[in-house]
Amino acid sequence: MGLFLYLKKFLVMHLKINNETSRLRAVVLGTAKSNGGPPKLNEAYDPKSIEHIKAGTYPQEEDMVREMEAVAAVLKKYEVEVFRPQVIENYNQIFTRDIAFVIEDKFVKANILPDREKEIKAIQHVVDQIDPDKIIKLPEDAHIEGGDVMPFGDYILVGTYTGEDYSNYITARTNVHAVNALQQLFPNKKVVPFNLKKSNQDPKENALHLDCCFQPVGKDKAIIYKGGFLDSKEYQWLVHLFGEKNVFEITKDEMYDMNSNIFSISEDVVISEEKFTRLNNWLRSYGITVEEVPYSQIAKQEGLLRCSTLPLIRD
Template sequence: MVANSLQVRVESEFAPLRTVVVSQSEFHAPARADILGHSMPVEPGAVDILEAVWGKDFGEVYPDKQRRFEAEREELAAVLRRHGVEVLRPRLFTDVEKRAAGDAGYANFFVRDPWFTVGDHVIEGVLQFPHRRMEVLPSRDLLWEHVMPSDAHYTALPQPGLAPLGHAGPGPFLEGGDVLVLGKHVFVGLSGMASNGIGYRWLAKYLRPFGFEVTPVRLPAHVLHLDCALSLVRDGLVIACPERLPDGLPAPLRGWEAIEVGEDEAAAMATNGLPIDSATYITDPEFTRVGEQLAARGITVEYIDFSVSRLFGGAFRCSTQPLLRA
């Protein structure tokens, strides 16, 4: 396959995936639970597991799970390559970066959130949880190498206001898990746990001159990101959790067919699959019911066991960041 590295553009959530960044699997928990400010958004069965890692590296506490965590991402990369997708990987954190994190801890496990691509705009966001504030740094080399030589725009949100650990402060906050792209329509999830109103307004102002319409989507307070409630599978078809969309589907999606999932399924990441294109979708065998409904609609479903990745409150979309979908 010819590398697509100098082409940067995302037309939609289901446009053919050509170049993608797949996450690493680093997590050092904050020293104390109160540093987070909110409860850590994790898969429901993970609470007891993660209680053991405050102030510690996940892999040191659970070496077998860490190996599986890394293997899941390698398997995802292999499936994507089999479908002709160019796969890039962020680097790992340096020792200097790890020391600088201090009591806040650090994470390098869901590349969807610290930066994102809308059309031909690559945007560095700002993450609300303190252990994720530095998560963009391991991707910077990729951004220099692949975005800077391209014709794409490259920008970043303003730095967030300062606040003590345990208090998010005013932001602005804008995270890629909240940003879904459908041509010139962009949807931004707002629950208060991740992206906030200032971040949404900044994005709407930035993109407006380029012809984009940015729509806020209200989420319940316990839902981290919009992609934990909604997946755009192909034109006219979504996977959605009605309980997590109190105002229903955003206006541009009304009239689309919806494969509905319940709160328990959504909490386990049933909406966090990944379209490779409009006819191919990746999900976990945990969601075979959803996969069967996709298959009945002519979509090829690739299943990958992502049980460790899902412990951290994310899955396939969270673990990937497209640079080229066109």
């Protein structure tokens, strides 16, 4: 037993995430295999999925698998260690960012919609490699999903919704209790909340998560959609943090297409959707390598590249 414990000490995964753009070393990428087909309207989690279910344009499994494998190939190209969930038959496991997130060396399990609890069990083979003392479960009343959480140096930027009608919105995923819990968990960080616009019906008026209307990129740049924020002062705070000249403002249609939901492999390399022409050209103008992939089918579920990745280790 002594030898086993000695060996196990060296098999533990050493988590490290302090920002969105440092060199990526390990990540959990979701899977679209055995996706289960279009959900019923009352089973959909967001207005964009509802829109495509009604229109008969909900994405096909084979197309989503093809898109996700294109991302896996890019990650392999950059020698990133990629973990995948165990496949649950007829179940959506694309958006791993929803189910957990890493800050510093802590793995925080998200308090997600009850119907999605199977998803965290499907990455148990990853969780088993983490020091149990570093695995955190927030209090039950602290609702949170990883798409709302962005470590940024001394800050943790958090999307939330503070309205009294919070419980009326299936699109409201992170509450004030979670913001407070994060501040207690990371007392050395400044947790900054942003009140996001929510809609159960209109995907063009809904910021499902913070990464649906904002994301840092490169060394000092950011992508942002002003209309995703309920408080213009909070939007202005972010613009001031990066500086106006370093901010790429996206339109309502670009937000709908998920332009702010790309994914950084490093400060110099991002994975982006191949149709994001204006954004991709802007990124390249600052010397950032853009690895373009097809991801427009995944986007029909109101999530894109950041949503389907759960970073574990960055340099």
